[in-house]
Amino acid sequence: MAAAAAALCGERVTVVRPVLEQLTSAHLLTHQGGDRYRLHDLLRLYAAERAAAETGRAVRAAARERLGSWYLHHADAAARLLTPHRRRIPLPPPGPWYEPPSFGTAAEAQRWCEGEHTHVLGVVRAAAGDGPDDLAWRLPVVLWSYYFTSPHLDDREEAARLAVAAAGRAGDRYGEGHARDDLATALGALGRHDETLAELRLARALFASIGDRDGEADVIGHLGDHCLSTGAYGQARLYFQGALALLRAQPEERRDDWAIRVCETNIGVTAMLVGRGREAEEYLHRALDRHRSTVDPVLEGITLYHLGDHHRRLDHPEQAAERLRQALAVIDGTTGNPLLRAAVLAALAELGEGRRS
Template sequence: MLVLIDNASSSAQVRQLLPASPQCCVVVTSRSALPGLVAREGAVRVTLDTLSPEESVRLLSEAVGSARIEAKSSSALRVAELCGHLPLALRVVAERAAGRPRLSMAELVEEIVGEQHRLDALASDEDELTDVRAVFSWSYQALDPALRQAFRRLGLHAGGEIGIEAAAALMGIGVAGAKRRLRALADAHLLQEITVNRFRLHDLLRSYSVERALADETQEERTQAVRRVLSWYLLTADAARRAYLPYSPAVPLVPAGQVEVTEAFADGPEAMRWFETERLNLLAALRQAIELGQYDIGWKLPMATTGFYELQSHVSDWENNHRIGLQSALALGDPLGEATNRVMLGDVAWRLGRWVEATDMYEHVARLAHDLSVGWLEGFALRGLGLVQEAQENFDAAAELFDSALSVFRSSDFRRGEGMSLLSLGKCARSVGDLSSAVAYGAEAVATFEDIQDTWTVAWGKVALAESLTDLGRRVEAVAHLRSAVEVFRRFGDQRSETLGLLPLGELLLESGDADGARDCWSKAADLQEALRDPTATETRARLAGLEPHA
């Protein structure tokens, strides 16, 4: 396999992506020399120079026509020099020159040199924009005021790429107007459309955009623009949350104001695809929120996105987000923000087997939630404490805590929490051999989830119920539940849960004599485990090897 890592910023960023196999070749492009990769990984550095003067002129001629270049070739060489022989700057100049056919190369030189003289005070030996600032400024000044504002606002966006709706929020205009401005900037080569309706600034242009925003916008204007786009990410993420986990806990949001927020997620899978598309932007937005003191968004955004990171097994991002969320809530002195982020940090610690940390988090949340009279939060804290006890095989203590959580959820009419507690009671009953109670609890949990039409959680409940049904010998029912669950997980893109359904489904199919069905299940499970870097993939591959090959 050939792996291309484009525009890397540091050796540490690249190191996480290097494949272990010697059959793979990795090509890294970067504006940094990345000495760490050379020293530690033995990378071979290939330094690419800028274009030659002749290559630069050839690039210009492709856009403006060879006749204009040949008429004054010395001026064309001077233009190339003023562009630092960089393709990006050359294309910016060529695009504008192509739109002004009466402008000679000599006049073009005069305009750029005039702009350079105006900006000389900004140049320094350490300034990465020194070679091209005049070209960018010359092109920027030619834009109409609305496009100039759009360009400098884009530099305030924290993520590497931006969609039209987020750009509209940043600019403070409607989506249709934002689309026209983005396309106009792309036509001027000041912005790149990387996929349909998604755009990216070259890093040099981003630096210049930020420079212009600092020079041409007031602090109030910059703050309002960033606040709008951060609010858009929060409000849209919460709309997506309601589409894929409609009965998951909600927290108070922020006013939309003039921000246009889509509610048009057709279903859970569509919402999950939006999350995956915006994942890096959401992470960047959260970092920007806390850096700029937008602490309310800083604690609410992790709560709007928590289900996505959990379901998609982005555990590191999941934990980091809630640590930032907790930090934000503590900075505001907001006990609800503190409690909600702590309960999720308890879930992370529980999943990773850090029992003491999980217990501390859940106990802290239980006290805060009781004082705040927030029933769902207290219920999840009690259930979390039960999960820790269950994991350590203290089933009596776990069942008592699950029962307490069930009572709290029922008294606060939080149906999803009620179903989750029933599910946990069923798993506890199964662990101590009380299979009839396990099936009864599991069936009641699934019915509760179906009643509130919580599709993903219905599937999760069916996996647990299938385990108890299998133990009772009711394999046909178990297979039907597992098939249904696997299909839901697949539609949601939840690979971890899909694996948890495929493995027991394969076992049941093999026991019924369907070796081909078992082989198919375990093959898919192994592929998913390897994609998730799950070490148990080797066990699944071993199971596959143990099956007789298909005749």
């Protein structure tokens, strides 16, 4: 991308784009449309050789750090659109050359993440190998808002493992807590439950050691998710209630409302799974109303899916299909969450609604 090339140089895009056009005219670059350019593999190798021969290590390291910073702040901008109410980790400020991204909707942010995810992983690998460690753990953590809906589970696991190692090398318990929590959710998505539990216990201990109650509550909630996935519904409920109590105990001005709404939704799901229909409906409807009032389509779509499942379990096929169609409309109108969309379509197909969706 032209903007990434500008970050490497520490210049504005308007300065770098004419140079890219000259290289394209000389057939040294291929313009792939928009702001995207491609360098032939052999030319890339030659350019790397010349850079190593003609520039010093410090110059190359500074360029890599600028590129990493560009990706970090673009990923954060995407996350603010994908999960606008979720708590953020602090980031170092970008350089004066940095220009904010052009995407302005959640769907555009999702497309940017999908188009760049292999490059982002390359940046994380490079930072994990040559530094800075701070970038190697922050970038995967910032990308949680994309990764938790992404089908690229192996990439998600690799990025999280690199983040854990980098934060550990730096002695950053806050960063390692987030990285291990993210690694646990990646392992859970891959069905590796024993490893998931081990990472969650380590993450919880790290957050507790630094008195980070929000981080600890997140991990307790993810312990609840782990129990849900393994069928331990009673224990899951206890974890979700514990996380909710910890979050509500925080001072009102810094209370994490997004995490509270996630816990309330999950308590509703747990009630549904153990057959407490009235309680499930109460929690899920209250959560749905709150997601809508805060304009949170990601959680709205998830909750509509669970309400559809709730009605299906009660043998109310018409209400179930209606909620599932609403979930599909929300998903298609925002990020297109591929994992959730597949689950909704499968549920509609079970109800004989496949052709109508």
